[in-house]
Amino acid sequence: MSNHMSKRLLGAAAAIAGTTLLLAACEFPSMETEQVGYRGTGMEEVKNPRREAEKRDRLQAPEPLPPTQPGGGRAGDVYENVQVVGDLSITEFNRLMTAMTEWVSPEQGCNYCHIPDNLASDDIYTKVVSRRMMEMTKHINDNWSDHVGDTGVTCYTCHAGQPVPEYVWFKDDGPPQAGGMAASRAGQNIASASVGYSSLPRDPFSAFFVDEPESIRVIPTTALPDGTNPRNIMDTEKTYGLMMHFSESLGVNCTYCHNSRSFVAWESSPPTRENAWHGIQMVRDLNVDYLVPLEPVYPESQLGPHHRDAPKTNCQTCHQGANQPLYGVSMLADYPELDRIRIRDNGVPDVTRDELEAPAAEPDGAGEDPEQMFDELPGEGPDGN
Ligand code: HEC
Ligand code: HEC
Ligand code: HEC
Ligand code: HEC
Numbered sequence: 001m002s003n004h005m006s007k008r009l010l011g012a013a014a015a016i017a018g019t020t021l022l023l024a025a026c027e028f029p030s031m032e033t034e035q036v037g038y039r040g041t042g043m044e045e046v047k048n049p050r051r052e053a054e055k056r057d058r059l060q061a062p063e064p065l066p067p068t069q070p071g072g073g074r075a076g077d078v079y080e081n082v083q084v085v086g087d088l089s090i091t092e093f094n095r096l097m098t099a100m101t102e103w104v105s106p107e108q109g110c111n112y113c114h115i116p117d118n119l120a121s122d123d124i125y126t127k128v129v130s131r132r133m134m135e136m137t138k139h140i141n142d143n144w145s146d147h148v149g150d151t152g153v154t155c156y157t158c159h160a161g162q163p164v165p166e167y168v169w170f171k172d173d174g175p176p177q178a179g180g181m182a183a184s185r186a187g188q189n190i191a192s193a194s195v196g197y198s199s200l201p202r203d204p205f206s207a208f209f210v211d212e213p214e215s216i217r218v219i220p221t222t223a224l225p226d227g228t229n230p231r232n233i234m235d236t237e238k239t240y241g242l243m244m245h246f247s248e249s250l251g252v253n254c255t256y257c258h259n260s261r262s263f264v265a266w267e268s269s270p271p272t273r274e275n276a277w278h279g280i281q282m283v284r285d286l287n288v289d290y291l292v293p294l295e296p297v298y299p300e301s302q303l304g305p306h307h308r309d310a311p312k313t314n315c316q317t318c319h320q321g322a323n324q325p326l327y328g329v330s331m332l333a334d335y336p337e338l339d340r341i342r343i344r345d346n347g348v349p350d351v352t353r354d355e356l357e358a359p360a361a362e363p364d365g366a367g368e369d370p371e372q373m374f375d376e377l378p379g380e381g382p383d384g385n
Contacts, residue, residue, distance in 0.1 A: 036255060036270070043255040055251065061156065061326050062102060064334035068095045080120035084134050084342050094374050096337040100130070103156040105163050112163060112359045125297050125356040126163070128349045136290040138341040140282070141332060147278040152332035157325050158317050167249075167316040169194065170304025172203040196248040200241035201234075205314055208242055210287050213280050216242065219264040246276060249315035250323045272323075279315060287312045296352040 037043025068091045072078075075093035076086025085093060097110070105112035110119075113127045122128055133155065141152040158165040174190060192202035208216055218231040218239045247254060254260065257273040266273065295303070295310035302311060318325045332338060 037259060042260055045253055045256060047251075052251075055321050056327065059320060059322050059326050061329045061331050062161075064331070065095055065099055065102075067334075068092055081122065083344065084131055084347075085337070085340065087340055087342065088337055092337050092340075096335070099335060099337075100155055103154060103161065104130070104159045106161050108163065108359065115357070122351070123355070123357055124359060125299060125353065126359055128297055128351060128356065129294055132290060132294060132347060132349060134338075134341050135343045135347050136286060137338060138343055139290070140286070141338070144278070144282045144285075147275060147282045150332075151324065151328060151330040153318065153325070154331045154335060154338060156331055158313070160320070164302070164311070165313075165317050167314065167320065168311040169203075169205050169209075169314050170311065171206050171307040171309050172304075173306050174202055194245060195241040196244035198241070198244050200244060201238050202241070204238045204241035204245060205312070207238055208280065209283050209312065209314055210292065213284055216280070217264075221264070246315060249319045249321070251319075251321045252323055256323070283313055283315065293348045297349050297356065299353050299356075299358050301358075 032047050032049055034045045034047070035043065036045050070089040070092060072090035074086065075088045075090055076082045078090055079093075082093075085096065088096065101110055101112075113124065113130050115121045115124050137153060137155060140148060145152075160166065172194070174192075190202065191197045191199050194202050195204060215231070215235065216239050218229075218236045220229040222228070243254065246252075246257070250256065254263075255270075257270060257276050259265070259268040259270070261268060291312045292310050295308075298310060300308070303309060304311070
């Protein structure tokens with residue numbers, strides 16, 4: 001072999017070795033697979049340990065505020081305009097305001113929901129919305145225990161320290177498109193985040209989370225077509241889009257809720273499918289009774305880009321990638337104040353955006369110490385002094 005040739009070979013060998021090293025250095029940790037059903041049924045949960053660790057770091061409940069004793073008079077008697085938590089004592093009321101600030105507007109402070117110098121005023125939309133949110137939270141914990149169990153929810157479950165929860169949805173027609181034959185593609189054939197980056201219909205929510213959840217059922221129950229199944233291929237794609245959303249929202253595979261032998265059979269599905277069924281009914285109820293009716297109250301900036309509809313909830317709003325929100329940690333137990341919210345008979349606000357203000361971009365009192373805010377008020381601070 002000529003010297004020249006062997007040099008070339010050596011060079012090639014070095015290049016291959018180098019590439020191998022390079023690839024080895026960027027190898028991802030291997031996936032973890034857990035068998036969750038009978039052998040041979042392929043019922044396995046596949047998880048990426050790196051992403052799992054990131055999620056667990058992010059989805060942590062904040063430390064609870066120190067508990068408080070009832071005392072200091074009834075909030076409804078001391079303050080001017082308290083409609084849903086009037087039965088709390090002043091100290092409990094103040095603890096709740098402090099907690100809500102931490103859960104929803106930690107950077108903006110009390111004045112995200114209040115007109116500075118007039119805490120009793122309802123002329124700001126965020127306060128009007130919050131009062132309804134308080135009732136919704138109580139409604140979820142009281143009436144949807146089939147889904148949320150004793151774990152329950154607080155404002156933090158959805159808001160996680162932000163005024164607008166990270167995951168909300170609007171009606172979505174997809175990007176504008178050419179006319180003619182291409183005109184009706186129902187937002188299909190474009191990968192979208194709402195359906196786990198598949199190219200299924202990008203808005204599987206309007207149909208099931210506002211209109212009629214029954215129409216999820218698409219699989220025929222007879223061996224041969226007998227003309228009684230009203231669902232077509234487009235309905236089926238919507239169902240699959242919704243199922244991608246479930247998987248993405250909970251960070252699980254299809255087999256977390258289905259035995260893939262038959263996606264339709266309930267008797268061979270894991271019990272989690274029943275939890276999910278209650279979840280679907282709950283989400284629809286929250287949207288129809290609480291979130292959609294707030295549309296006239298929000299400023300235009302909060303409404304949907306296509307239909308000017310109100311921001312709504314889906315599974316991801318609470319779950320945020322975990323099989324149980326905050327991996328099952330219950331914050332509710334630390335906040336008995338939330339259990340004493342009164343749901344009004346007719347709580348839908350009857351004001352509209354034209355009559356309401358929005359919080360100032362840089363509200364006075366942003367970052368202000370909440371204890372100081374209470375110092376100027378009748379009653380006592382959250383720690384009772
Ligand atoms: C996320 C919204 C929100 C935040 C943040 C918030 N509040 Fe409130 N606040 C409300 C709502 C809603 C009511 C009315 C409750 C009701 O009707 O039962 C209220 C009522 C009050 C009242 C009663 C006023 C009256 O005379 O009627 C006081 C006092 C008060 N808040 C103080 C505070 C303080 C101090 C902070 C900051 C530590 C704070 N709030 C942060 C939403 C909020
Ligand atoms: C089931 C989820 C959920 C829970 C629980 C929840 N919220 Fe909300 N909240 C939403 C959604 C969805 C919106 C609409 C987002 C928007 O305003 O663009 C919203 C909006 C708001 C806004 C208006 C924000 C803005 O800038 O437009 C406030 C304030 C608020 N919530 C306060 C609360 C408080 C206080 C609680 C607890 C008593 C609470 N929320 C509980 C889902 C939730
Ligand atoms: C969090 C639980 C959950 C996950 C994850 C899930 N599903 Fe479902 N699925 C359900 C529930 C609940 C229903 C029944 C809804 C109803 O009948 O009202 C359902 C229904 C279906 C149906 C329709 C059955 C019928 O009656 O026609 C199909 C098909 C389906 N799922 C496929 C999938 C696929 C594929 C995946 C993975 C991409 C998946 N599912 C992930 C809970 C889940
Ligand atoms: C308002 C917040 C909220 C929303 C919205 C929500 N969930 Fe949940 N979900 C919870 C809570 C809280 C739990 C934990 C219940 C418990 O500890 O018993 C839970 C538990 C579950 C479980 C049981 C998981 C397990 O491992 O035990 C499933 C499955 C589930 N949810 C599916 C869904 C689906 C599907 C949707 C949307 C259709 C949905 N959830 C929407 C709050 C929510």
